[in-house]
Amino acid sequence: MTDFTLEDLDAIIAARANSADDKSYTRKLVNKGVAKCAQKLGEEAVEAAIAAVQKDRQELTAEAADVLYHLLVVLNVSNVPLGDVMKELASRTGQTGLEEKASRPQE
Numbered sequence: 001m002t003d004f005t006l007e008d009l010d011a012i013i014a015a016r017a018n019s020a021d022d023k024s025y026t027r028k029l030v031n032k033g034v035a036k037c038a039q040k041l042g043e044e045a046v047e048a049a050i051a052a053v054q055k056d057r058q059e060l061t062a063e064a065a066d067v068l069y070h071l072l073v074v075l076n077v078s079n080v081p082l083g084d085v086m087k088e089l090a091s092r093t094g095q096t097g098l099e100e101k102a103s104r105p106q107e
């Protein structure tokens, strides 16, 4: 396990999106607009789905990372905070989800 979180990646993406760094992939992608960002998200999602069907765990791990990165880019350009997505997910868990979290062993 790692301490690196989606919130950490989200903060990096926000900083890069607002930077003037010509070498930043994020900056270049964001500059192309929401349609290009969304296209990339769709492509990576399909690649992840193919890796899953092929039972290629290593490829699925890499593609899942691409999906999460590109999803966060799309949320950024769409001005949808990651916190709002987490709130939406939390609202779906109900009491059961919170109990499961509380009973999980700390790493």
Ligand SMILES: N=c1c2ncn([C@@H]3O[C@H](COP(=O)(O)OP(=O)(O)OP(=O)(O)O)[C@@H](O)[C@H]3O)c2ncn1[C@@H]1O[C@H](COP(=O)(O)O)[C@@H](O)[C@H]1O
Binding pocket: 009, 012, 013, 016, 023, 024, 025, 026, 027, 040, 065, 066, 069
């Ligand atoms: N997690 C990622 C990440 N995942 C995927 N990618 C990029 O996504 C691209 C996807 O690969 P493709 O071959 O499909 O894209 P491409 O052909 O180069 O580009 P397109 O013309 O298709 O847009 C690659 O160029 C990867 O570098 C990422 N780029 C950046 N990050 C994170 O974002 C941070 C900031 O990166 P920069 O914005 O480059 O500073 C990094 O430190 C990482 O933490």
